[in-house]
Amino acid sequence: MLNVLMLGVGQCGNRILDAVNRQAFGGSRLAKYYSKQRFPSRVETIAINTAINDLKELKFTAAKDRLHVPNLHGVGANRNKGKQGFWENQEMILEEIEKRGDFDLIFVMTSVSGGTGSSFSPLMIHELKKRYKNATIVPIAVLPFREEGTIYLQNAAFCLREMIEVEADGMILVDNQYLKRFSGDIASAYDRINTMVAQRLLFLIEALDSEMLSVTDLGDFKTVMSGGLRMGTLGYYQADKKSPSVRAAIKNSLREVGLLYPANVDAGEAGRAMIVIQGSREYLDVDEITKEIESLTETIGHVFKGIVIKKGEPRVLSVLSLERAPGLVELYEKAKWAIQEERERKDRARSELYEAFEQINDLEEIY
């Protein structure tokens, strides 16, 4: 049995963690009052935030699993202040985590563009790597809507770079901008996205922890995640009764619409993949699966496959690592532009102000 730690840092991370807890209850709103959480493995969840109101907002995360990091003036979206806050409370935070025992797999869920999550997470990963030497640590990084503003963009740019620098075991990208098309308003878009992420992560944990027909394990996952850019994403498809074809399901899980971050698998953007297929035995024709996986290897460097026999129509989770990420390059361009523009604007505003000051240079107050 795997020991899994899921950390949700910052508002976005907290909410995704809450979605994970909700899914563990079966997804129902009131289940926490009567039901029991069912995790595929031993899963510990901790929501960490400097904003107490964000913690209060959570519904499915036990109070004891919410950790407030006191920060006198708040973080705003200032990553420097956030880092300061982390360093001041580092011991307390890590102590709280260590109370939960040892872990094989750690997910750090955060938005890369906010204040708390984006500043805490790289530092936290750095510390966790020191304390949990054998653990596989994977950040779940949520990219902002591109129109959310220049600060978010620059935060994302710097945070992503730091995440790579701390040498986590890969990174799973979730792109709000790409996923927001599923819903109209932002609130329900967040809920949708969070639920998608939660479901996939739990599916993944279950897949890594179960007796598979064709073995995939934490090692395979690590291998996939460390391929290419050391960044990846998750694809998912659930076949319905009308067309329970497992081949179609595998294909669909890799299509751009099924991914959390847009990648063109057919165009060779995926470096390595792990395909986990779950479903009733009658749907899972090993030959068909093998054929499909073989056809995948034409475009993807290496494909691990795992089959889990579980009642129901075929469900397929694909874990990809990216070979190329044109979207990210674009984001950095935007960020650069944003930073420059920000600076110019600031300079311009300042020089305008100084010009204004000039006008009273030789004058004194008269009463």
Added chain:
Amino acid sequence: MRYIYLLLLLVIHASPAAGNNDDQSVSFQEFTLSIGDRVEIGDYRAELVDIQSLKDGLVVLRVTQGSKFEEQRVVIEGSPNSFNGGAEEGGLTLTITDIFDEESAKLRVEYRESLGTPRKRAAEKREPRAAPNLVIEKSFDKSTVNYGEEVKVTVTVRNVGTEAARSVEVYDIPPLAEFAYIAGYPPKIKSELGPGETDSAVYVMRAVKEGLVKVPQIEVRYKDAKDRIRTNTTESFEIIVAPPKRPNLIARINVTNVTPGEAAPIEVIIDNTGQATATMVEVSSEVKPPEGLRCTGLDQLIPEIPPGSAKRYTAELRGERSGNYTITLSVSYRSGETVSITKTSASVSVLEREYKYLYYLLVLPLMLVGLWVYKRYKEYKY
């Protein structure tokens, strides 16, 4: 003996006669006579006038010889009586040899054969003999007597004879040991009772001993016109003095259990199953243990309860503390001088306050659910 004597006499008288001529010889003949009857021989007449005493053997005889001789004499049975010198001398020797009853006797007549043959002449008209005759009777006014009960005794004397009775006296003795004589004893009867007349006396006595009582004969004594003493008695009989009639009270209590603070009626029924009225019936109650159950109206004074009837009343009890209690009623009552007591008791429980467990059965799961939900709420409340 009498006959031997007679025979001897005969021999003495006969032997000289045998030596003389036939005219001198004496003969005899016997007659059964009723009073008034007579025997005629020659010019002699011998009449049975009266039988004075059957007991003593006294008979009155009269002998006449035309106008020449007349004698009336009381003779004793068995002894020869010479009239006008006796048979030897040409008179008559008369002997009453037997007395049959107060009306008739057997007479032997001795006479000289020369006088002829004696003949019996019945009295022309036989008048009934006048005599008093008292009948006595003793009666109780009830056939069974209970101990302590009074009995009225009536002694009745009736003259069923044809003549007045004098010096009438009733001997109602001895007094009976089983009775106490209260009034009118000894009974007094008029000392003279004409023919057909009745007199009675009443006295009252009370039975003082249970058992079979033999009531003996009692006697009436009286004299007739000739001062002869006559008696008569009653028949003896038996009477039973039954045990005394008593009241018998049976008390019953009907109670129901109560819960603390609740009141309930207590029904008391006192039945007189005896034969006598119970008087001054006093009911007193006792509750054990004395604290925790309060009874009001249990103690009562009832003037009387006639036999076969019952007295009912209702009191009230109020539970104060849970527990088991005993209510004891003592009913004392009188019957005459006797005081009796009967007791009865009843158990009553003041129950533990009843809880509606069923209700809790319903509420408990709800509470558990509520508690569980609250616990979960707390768990997820930050």
